[in-house]
Amino acid sequence: xxxxxxxxxxxxxxxxxxxxxxxxxxxxxxxxxxxxxxxxxxxxxxxxxxxxxxxxxxxxxxxxxxxxxxxxxxxxxxxxxxxxxxxxxxxxxxxxxxxxxxxxxxxxxxxxxxxxxxxxxxxxxxxxxxxxxxxxxxxxxxxxxxxxxxxxxxxxxxxxxxxxxxxxxxxxxxxxxxxxxxxxxxxxxxxxxxxxxxxx
Amino acid sequence: xxxxxxxxxxxxxxxxxxxxxxxxxxxxxxxxxxxxxxxxxxxxxxxxxxxxxxxxxxxxxxxxxxxxxxxxxxxxxxxxxxxxxxxxxxxxxxxxxxxxxxxxxxxxxxxxxxxxxxxxxxxxxxxxxxxxxxxxxxxxxxxxxxxxxxxxxxxxxxxxxxxxxxxxxxxxxxxxxx
Numbered sequence: 001x002x003x004x005x006x007x008x009x010x011x012x013x014x015x016x017x018x019x020x021x022x023x024x025x026x027x028x029x030x031x032x033x034x035x036x037x038x039x040x041x042x043x044x045x046x047x048x049x050x051x052x053x054x055x056x057x058x059x060x061x062x063x064x065x066x067x068x069x070x071x072x073x074x075x076x077x078x079x080x081x082x083x084x085x086x087x088x089x090x091x092x093x094x095x096x097x098x099x100x101x102x103x104x105x106x107x108x109x110x111x112x113x114x115x116x117x118x119x120x121x122x123x124x125x126x127x128x129x130x131x132x133x134x135x136x137x138x139x140x141x142x143x144x145x146x147x148x149x150x151x152x153x154x155x156x157x158x159x160x161x162x163x164x165x166x167x168x169x170x171x172x173x174x175x176x177x178x179x180x181x182x183x184x185x186x187x188x189x190x191x192x193x194x195x196x197x198x199x200x
Numbered sequence: 201x202x203x204x205x206x207x208x209x210x211x212x213x214x215x216x217x218x219x220x221x222x223x224x225x226x227x228x229x230x231x232x233x234x235x236x237x238x239x240x241x242x243x244x245x246x247x248x249x250x251x252x253x254x255x256x257x258x259x260x261x262x263x264x265x266x267x268x269x270x271x272x273x274x275x276x277x278x279x280x281x282x283x284x285x286x287x288x289x290x291x292x293x294x295x296x297x298x299x300x301x302x303x304x305x306x307x308x309x310x311x312x313x314x315x316x317x318x319x320x321x322x323x324x325x326x327x328x329x330x331x332x333x334x335x336x337x338x339x340x341x342x343x344x345x346x347x348x349x350x351x352x353x354x355x356x357x358x359x360x361x362x363x364x365x366x367x368x369x370x371x372x373x374x375x376x377x378x
Contacts, residue, residue, distance in 0.1 A: 007208075014212045018219040026227040054309030060228045067232035067307040070268035071239060072352060075309040078299055109297055109314075110356050112272050121268055123261035131261040134272045136296075136358035175270065177297060177356070178314055 030061075036069045037083055041188060046084050046195050047174070049188035051076040069121055074177075080187060082174040085118070087197045093118075093170050095163035097200040098151040101172065103193035105144035109178035111135045113148060113193070115160050118169035126161035133158055149198075232307035239266065240279035240350060250281040253375040257367050259360040274366050276353040278375040283347050286328035288339055291373035293321045294366060297356035302327065305346040326378055327351070337378045351375070 029035055039062050040048035052058040053066050053073035066073060073081065086092055087099060101113065114132035117124050123131035138146045139158055149155040150172070152162050162170050174193065176183070183190055247254035254277050256262075261271045280287050289300070293315035300323075301312040315321070324339035334341045353373065355366050 010208075010212070011215055014215050015219050018216045019223050022220045022223040023227055026224050030228070030231060054303070054307070056308050056310070058308075060225070063307060064228045064231040067235040068267075071235050071266060071307060072301075072303055072350065073309070074299070074301055074312055074354075078301070078312045078314060109316075112270060114268075114270065116268055122263070122265070123269075123271070125263070129260050132271050134356075134358060137272075173268065178299075178316070 030064050030068050036065055037085065039065070040083065043082070043188045044192060045090055046086055046088055047082045047188075047192045048085065049080070049082050051080060051187070053081055079175055079177045080179060082176070082188070082192060084172040084174070084195050085169075087195045089197060091197065093150075093162075093172070093195075094166075094200070095152055095168035095170060096166040098149065098155075098198040100147060100149055100196045100198050101160070101193050102145065102147040102196070104191045105140075106135070106176055106190060107180040107183045108135075108176045111174060111176045113138075113160070114173045114175070115150065115162060115170055116173060117163065118171050124161055124163050124170065126164075128154075128159070128161065130159070130161060133160060233305050236303070236305050236307055236348075236350065240348065243277050243279040243350065247278065250279055251287045251375060251377050253278055253370075253373050255367075255370040255373075257363070257370065259357050259363050272357050273354045274357045274363070274370075275355075276370050276373055278351040279348070280327060280344070280351060281348050282327065282329045282332070282344060284377065286326050286332055286334055286337060286378040287375065288324065288326055288337060288378040289351065289373070289375050290324040290339065291322075291353075292369055293318055293323060294355040294369050295321075296358065296362065297354070299354050300325070301352050301354070302342060302344060303350045303352070304344060305348050310345055311342050328378075334378075339378075 037048050040050045043049050052062050054075040112132050112134040133148050140146045148158045148160050150160045150162055152164050243254050244250055256275045298315040299312055301309055304310050326334045326337045326339040326341045327344055328334045328341060330343050357366055
């Protein structure tokens with residue numbers, strides 16, 4: 001009798017320990033910043049792309065990651081999403097550096113470029129209360145080219161503030177709404193903005 | 201004695217592996233629904249109930265927004281519950297960019313339509329479950345795969361000067377049981 005009680009207790013201990021450890025590991029893997037974009041396609045070393053956001057075709061893991069880290073995205077029928085975690089030289093984006101993000105017109109209804117704190121996944125508080133530029137608000141030259149400067153301190157022109165504290169990670173998300181048929185035909189190889197590190 | 205230890209270790213390993221797979225799949229499969237329920241509760245708290253519109257009327261980033269919220273996409277939302285019948289959504293589109301999207305309880309975006317795809321700027325939709333009779337109501341039927349879910353209406357605001365027009369557009373939006 002005692003033998004069976006010990007075996008049952010041992011089995012329950014194994015189940016409980018595995019349950020709690022697995023639950024913690026799984027939640028951590030779904031929320032860990034380095035794994036959030038794991039299933040995204042690397043387009044050019046800087047920009048990652050996914051057409052599985054909000055999609056029935058997404059795997060269970062992709063669906064869970066999107067739901068936790070950026071819920072209620074539009075399916076690729078309506079919008080496509082790119083995210084940059086690195087600059088053009090493949091270095092992680094860091095708050096103490098200044099970056100020049102320059103791009104050409106994108107054949108789409110509108111687009112927006114938004115900076116998020118990579119850890120909190122929220123906007124970075126700043127005196128101008130700005131976390132994005134869009135295809136209408138961004139200053140452009142006569143050829144439609146545009147440029148945004150990402151830096152922790154105010155800059156001339158279109159400034160996109162990163163964290164004031166050094167050594168913080170952030171990412172840039174480019175959302176392209178209602179892209180034209182011509183843009184869709186070449187996805188994800190569209191003319192994506194260049195992210196150039198100016199100084200650190 | 202050694203054989204018995206081997207059997208116990210083997211049994212514990214199998215038990216642990218089975219628990220691991222069951223737990224992992226349960227967490228992964230339940231996570232989207234839990235996130236949706238949390239967002240629905242926030243919308244319901246803001247709108248005063250299920251099947252009612254809730255409007256963000258602030259341009260720019262907000263500290264209380266969802267993760268990766270979009271500062272230039274001004275959103276009206278509705279948490280819906282179709283258990284007591286269809287829900288009607290009606291209003292006007294917004295010329296800069298407007299879209300209406302519906303999310304089922306597993307967070308999939310099962311329906312989206314933008315202003316360029318609409319026959320006119322005035323619209324009416326009837327959101328229903330498969331099998332619910334929508335013939336008595338005016339509006340384009342949309343079938344939700346799940347009883348509960350979320351509707352979002354997005355309007356593009358290029359800058360803060362668009363907000364006056366967007367707020368008027370929001371106030372013309374109605375969400376209510378049909």
